[in-house]
Amino acid sequence: MSVAEVLRPDEPAAAECRQVLVAQGITKSFPGVLALDNVDFDVRSGEVTALLGENGAGKSTLIKMIAGFYSPDRGDISVDGVPLHADPASAHRIGVATIHQDAHLVPAMSVAENIMLGRWPTRYGWLSVGRQRQRALAALAKVAPHLNPSTPAGRLSPADQQLVEIARAISEDSKVLVMDEPTTSLSPPEIDRLFGVVDDLKAKGLGIVFVSHWLEEVFRIADRVTVLRDGRLVGTRPIAELDHDKVIRMMVGREVRDTVADTRPIGDVVLSVSNLSRANVLSDISFEVRAGEIVGMSGLVGAGRSELAACIFGIDPYDGGSVTIAGEAIAPNDPKAAIEAGIGLVPEDRRKQALVSLLSVRTNVTLSLLDRLTSWGLLSTTREEEIAERQIRALAIKTPSSKTRVSTLSGGNQQKVVLARWLARRPKLLILDEPTKGIDVGAKSEISELVIRLAREGMAILLISSELPEILALSDRVLVMRSGRISASLSREQATSETIMSYATTG
Amino acid sequence: MTQRAPTQPGGLAALRGKISFIDLMQSAGLMAVILLGCAVMSFLSPVFATVRNIENVLQSATIIAVVAIGQTFVILVAGIDLSVASVLVLSSVLSVGLVQFQGWPPELAILAALVAGLVIGLVNGLAVTKLKIPALIATLATMTIARGLAYIYSGGTNIAPVPRIFVDLQASRIFGVPGVIVLTLALALIAQIVLSRTQFGRSVYATGGNPLAARLAGIKTERVIIATFMISGLMAAIAGLLITARFEAGAATAAQGMELAVIAAVVIGGVSLFGGEGNMGGMLLGVLLLGLVQNAVNLLNVPPNWDSVVSGLVIAAAAALDVYRRNYLEAGMRKKVIAAKASKPAKQP
């Protein structure tokens, strides 16, 4: 295998880069899965170590162990020589701050309280609301100045929730900062701001772990790269020795091509939205999507793209305007009607809006398909199994079996399960809201190809994404949203990073 | 799209069979506790393992079991139905009273009793979904109201004698097994099939597990919730007929506090109060466990009031054992996986 060439032992640490965190011989298994197998990992102060690997490679599992959430079956972790006990409190105490892959906020608590969660400042035993606010504001100023510290966290969009998580982690007085896919919901300006903070922290001597499936980001801030595959360590290399292709080869063991959509015949209008308005969120939105067309939708966090999808799909009511599919008006505020009319939606927050975490992969895949699996009132479990197995294979979902609880899958694999649900149903219009959130490089290009193929087969696609490269590579047309309005409709030729960002921020 | 084999850690395919075996063992934990208890009891009491005694235990458990079937549906959607005992009582007095006081034919009275259960279930469901009253409060209100109506209708006493049909029901045997036991098992079986093999059943789990995701997957969650409350009302009404048959009276004063016993049985049976998890098999085991504890305490003639202490301890111990067994099994499986893995040739660098 060509990977072998990059699998050389790591060089000795540079003198000024002290090892702050050392994990040795980490092994961890779950029922039916060996998630980590004898992995060595270290973090050095003043450096960003990127932890890379395909979906299900074991990145989050390793991180949860560093955060004290899981105890390793074998192996030890220490920070500055102090051994870590399997207890999050112990991890915080010895200086590990972690941003987990899924946002973990207390919905009824304010942003400030969430930032200071478990570390609420007190004075003579009483909480000091003032100091809490101060410290929260200080953290927010660095990453999310637009957020009000007294808003309840449950009311924020996924992107803002992610920013609160980041604010929490950086407000901790830590030696190691671990970030598991912190950028999945963020648009370019937020990412820039985050990287600025990371540079500062690096300069202060923190050791930083960074996980992302966007290699551009990795090359921007990482000093070293550690790659996992199938729970095993592939190797750790200085970034300078690597390039895009080498990293991908380490991760997936083969080449991955960038996918760019070609032109295809565009058919009749499938989705037509006219004058759609929702108080406070959307105003006067009109556009069309045709069969075989991929329409990209870009904009900053909070521009209203997800809310637009929610209105079209009938999740939220709207105050004015109409939505039609192939000329038929569809009832507002009724997802079932929308599905029956031929719309599918991959929502942006898979955990809250798409997956029933207690149920199996199979049940989650077929949840919108039950009407087609029923004969004589009974579900055909064999057909159900067939469909689930086919989707698991087609999307290479990494799971011990189709009966495994979906909550035990890795983040990227959970996202694939949501995609699988709609691929199994084949709607006329597929709305994809951040569809490649958390998906690895290899799978991302496969999903891109899949989207193109679906379009070629006549499906209309509305692609909402904060990832400009994704928008640029796939869209036939790009709509840009700003403050609840469509600020521009750009043809493929007009659409460039610069034009899109300029309409997104000032149009 | 390029075909890529699902990237599974090697050697795991062989373990798949055993994984679903673990799922099976979840209820088996409770089953083991029950079998263990039965073994101990046959040793302690000579009459325990007699056909007559086992039949008694099962027959006594039927009423709770039937109510618990409906309650399971409601709890699966993260609801709770406190009104069941009152619906049961109302159904019981209607089934006899309409014959005695209004001169209706028994069949019609029975139908009316079942309709009453469905209507109260519908009211509960509408209160929860449309008025958005918490299920605990909505069903507490109907619990109070239905019990009051039962008292008013019956004049506060129990109504006897009952139509012949109830006596026959109680005396009936099907292949030598008491008819009420067969009926209960049949209802549980149907309920389990509905849960695991129909669109509605799936919708119940999805609504309980994540109502928002369920709605976005095209499930009419409000209708599902209303339906579960109606099933619960119907089951409670059926149990009301069984209690009429058992007591040979339209029983206005029976089943005080039964809602708690039912909910306890369902939860012991592994149905999560937070919705989305559990099945009828577990529920039946939960009902059986509570019945057996009561029977054991009676047969062993535990001194009065100590029986409460003993049954409390046994219930706690059974629940703890059940949990322990699940965790233990899981840990055991994990070890085996590692062993299997370690025995393979050394990994590449």
Added chain:
Amino acid sequence: MTQRAPTQPGGLAALRGKISFIDLMQSAGLMAVILLGCAVMSFLSPVFATVRNIENVLQSATIIAVVAIGQTFVILVAGIDLSVASVLVLSSVLSVGLVQFQGWPPELAILAALVAGLVIGLVNGLAVTKLKIPALIATLATMTIARGLAYIYSGGTNIAPVPRIFVDLQASRIFGVPGVIVLTLALALIAQIVLSRTQFGRSVYATGGNPLAARLAGIKTERVIIATFMISGLMAAIAGLLITARFEAGAATAAQGMELAVIAAVVIGGVSLFGGEGNMGGMLLGVLLLGLVQNAVNLLNVPPNWDSVVSGLVIAAAAALDVYRRNYLEAGMRKKVIAAKASKPAKQP
């Protein structure tokens, strides 16, 4: 949103929520219902709005309120404590029995009663966190056990006379207000301060609102849960002392089924059974509402059995009005926001 009742989720709007002013108005909804009810009652019954009657209602509500303080802590961490009524009677019989039978000084007996409450709370907490038994089952077991022990210790009778200290407590007045009312309000106030102004209180909300997030943030969620059960045990034991004072007897037979009334009051008061939301003010209003409904039904001399029907209807109506008011307010607020928005220039990023 107080309840994650199995109601239809309001889509993304429910996910992201509303304006924080509405939170404040949550208890105000209930308050409005109560005031409206009081207005109607003073019109219907001339004696309703007398100092004496109000004092009666409040004094009767004290025992439930004290128990409900502890229950609120437990429900805030998404637990439930069914053992409270049994702990209450155990505390009551110990507080008198230890003096009468064992000849202890009253102060020591009272201390022992409180310790008994704490110990049962500790057992509940350990069963829930360490043995991982569902709270409903664990506390059902201790409920049965504690009641059994109370009967065994007291011999199934009530123990009288009580030490002088209880008589004095019941007769005491502070600034003209009955001492037990003052005591109850003081306990509720302290509890509210603990909830909103201490690390522990915040940890309770965090543990109930998102246990995983709380644990990951380094909060010792198991200890928090154990502590809430201990508080609940302690409060139930204090209520046991109050009941001793009220009835001048160590009452083994009192408070049957009180656990349900307490839980209902807490939930009506806007505390979510799913944890993380609610406060002592709402809880007190819930207790008050139930007490007032009972009082109203008694004063209006509703015919027997119709009283159940009427109070069920009133509770449902109050809950529905409360919910309606919240939704109405929300809609109103949204309109206002739109207006505000329209009059401002479009915001710049």
Added chain:
Amino acid sequence: EDGVLKGKNLAYIAFGLQYEYQVTLVNRVKELAAEKGMSISVYDGKGDPSTQTTQLLDVVSKQPDIILLNPVDAKLLQGGVRKANESGIPLFMLENLPPEGEWVAYNTFDDVAGGAAGADAIAKLIGGKGLVLEVRGAIGSGQSEKRYKGFHDQVAAKYPDIKVETLKAEWTADNAHTLVLDAFTRDPNVAGIWAHNDEMIRGVVSALRQINRLKLAGEEGHVPTVGFDGTPLGLERIREGTQDADVGQNPFSMAESIVGEMENHFAGKPVAKETLIQPVMIWKENVDSPDNWGNRVN
């Protein structure tokens, strides 16, 4: 004659051991059983007909020589009684009878007479007129229904100037407390209070204390109260003056008479099919009499 019960197995399904009167009854039956050389198992019915039905079935499978049953709600034990009859085990009944079935002997307290005696007592205390609060037991309970009937029939027949208001306290002091409080708020001109058991008098007394109406017998403003059962606490209250009279039952004679019938049955002697035990009124004058069972328990 001493030997007929020797070695016999007695299964006693009690009303519920949460009630003082019942506990005394059970204890006396146990003592007598020990004297006669019987082995006895007592089942705590917990005041719940379903529990009792289950217990009756369990008992039938254990095949004792004698079953003694005190049903909470006799109508609901109809089916269970039939099972017992089918098994051929001799059945002895206490306090309540099912509509149908076979039993050897039935022994009960005359609750109707007790209700009437209560009416006479309260009428005497209030001078035959005024508003009387009746604090009644659970709806559907045989005892409460009979006491209610005896009381109301007697008032209707003899005391036209007494107005009765019935409060549904379901045997508990907690309920009695609230109901009496509110009844006084509604109409403070209460001449007297009569309760279906002594336990509820506890609630009555605490309610009176709370509204400052608790005056001892003989004092100005005293509200006369009459209870039922003759429990130790009831007697104590009569001595102290917070209660005026008690309709006394006698668990001792009930126990003795039913065990006597068992002896008769097995000795082949004639058995009294039904025995009604008459109430004894307890006043301050005879409160210390050793005949009162309340003075004979610790």
